[in-house]
Amino acid sequence: MEIKVGYELIYNCPRPTPMMLQLNIHYSRAPDIVIADQMTTDPAIPLSAYRDRFDNWCTRLVAPAGQLRIASTAVVRDPGQPDLVAPTARQHSIQELPEEALLFLLGSRYCDTEKFSEVAWNLFGQTPPGWERVQSICDFVHNHITFGYEYARNTRTAWEAYNERIGVCRDYAHLAISLCRCMNIPARYCTGYLGDIGMLPPFGPMDFAAWFEAYLGGRWYTFDARNNMPRIGRILMARGRDAIDVAIATTFGPNTLVSFKVWTDEVVAGLAGGYSQ
Numbered sequence: 001m002e003i004k005v006g007y008e009l010i011y012n013c014p015r016p017t018p019m020m021l022q023l024n025i026h027y028s029r030a031p032d033i034v035i036a037d038q039m040t041t042d043p044a045i046p047l048s049a050y051r052d053r054f055d056n057w058c059t060r061l062v063a064p065a066g067q068l069r070i071a072s073t074a075v076v077r078d079p080g081q082p083d084l085v086a087p088t089a090r091q092h093s094i095q096e097l098p099e100e101a102l103l104f105l106l107g108s109r110y111c112d113t114e115k116f117s118e119v120a121w122n123l124f125g126q127t128p129p130g131w132e133r134v135q136s137i138c139d140f141v142h143n144h145i146t147f148g149y150e151y152a153r154n155t156r157t158a159w160e161a162y163n164e165r166i167g168v169c170r171d172y173a174h175l176a177i178s179l180c181r182c183m184n185i186p187a188r189y190c191t192g193y194l195g196d197i198g199m200l201p202p203f204g205p206m207d208f209a210a211w212f213e214a215y216l217g218g219r220w221y222t223f224d225a226r227n228n229m230p231r232i233g234r235i236l237m238a239r240g241r242d243a244i245d246v247a248i249a250t251t252f253g254p255n256t257l258v259s260f261k262v263w264t265d266e267v268v269a270g271l272a273g274g275y276s277q
Contacts, residue, residue: 001080002034003233004267005193006073007208009249010259017063017253022246024049024057025074026192026236037074054245056238063255075267082198082230089217091129094184101215104186108241110170111178111189115159120182134180134214134223141176142228149205154243169210170243172226177212177242186215190222191246192237195264199231206262208248213239233264 007023025037039047039059045068048060094105107113123140127133144165151166158178161171173189180187194209211224211234224231238246 001078001197001233002267003076003078003193003195003197003235003264004073005076005195005235005264006037006071007263008069008071008259008261009257011063011068011070011251012256012258013063013065013068014254015065017251017255019061019063019252020247020250021059021061021070022052022056022191022238022248023059023070023072024237025076026238027055027057029076029236032077033074034077035073035075037072039070039072042069042071052245054238054240056240056246063251067258073263076235078233078235080197080232082232083222083224083234085230086217086221087131089131089219089221091133091185091216092218097186097215101186104188104215104241105181105184106241107178107181109244110157110174110242111181112157112159113178113181116162116178116182119162120179124179124183129183130216131221133183134185134216134221137176137179137183138223138225138228141172141179141225145172145175147172147226149207169207169226172224173210173212174242176223176225180212180214188213188220188239189242189246190236190239191243191248193233193235193262193264194227194231195233195266197231197233197264197266206264208237208262209234210243233266235264 050058052058127136146166152168158174161167161175177187190211191208196203213220214223240246
């Protein structure tokens with residue numbers, strides 16, 4: 001299948017404001033891109049690209065005083081299969097882990113693992129190590145937190161999510177990541193597009209999604225504590241230790257986000273060779 005994805009962000013800035021953006025489709029999906037996601041701005045301003053320490057594609061710009069529209073649309077080819085499930089994937093001992101996975105055992109800004117050690121081992125110490133342990137963590141987090149956009153708070157840590165028991169998809173991911181790390185399972189935060197392909201209505205408002213990956217059986221596997229089921233059409237944008245590493249926009253000055261739109265839809269070939277939804 002092919003999936004049309006994109007976004008439109010409109011900012012008001014009282015003065016010129018530097019910004020760092022992470023809005024590009026991840027390079028690992030580059031072979032699947034049918035129509036490239038070319039960021040545009042209105043008014044047109046200079047853009048510069050770079051890769052961060054996690055190999056995410058990032059963009060730098062200086063928003064002018066006044067209103068700035070940032071937008072992009074892309075079409076991505078996708079196998080149309082649910083997230084891979086591998087019940088036999090085993091948990092590695094610390095000494096077996098590759099060096100690049102070790103960072104994702106450590107605490108980070110929103111994954112305050114130092115507070116979770118006793119909680120994690122009390123909850124999951126008797127679960128079979130490996131896939132079943134990570135899935136048990138997802139089951140717990142899915143049932144422990146109540147989802148609601150009205151509960152969004154960009155300063156909430158995993159420990160606060162655990163105690164408040166409310167949040168949005170990033171809070172589910174942070175809590176699950178923290179519990180995995182306490183159980184010596186490397187886990188990293190992911191953000192990207194996830195539409196309602198294959199789901200039954202009613203559909204919620206579209207937004208960027210957060211999930212995580214756990215290192216088991218010699219590779220990284222996708223887990224999603226918020227939805228807690230294999231989903232179709234997940235398109236990665238960025239990975240990191242937690243949400244601070246993959247923020248869609250980091251701004252260095254006062255600004256107001258006036259409008260925020262995200263779309264991700266399956267597309268079909270049009271009569272003239274184009275695309276329609």
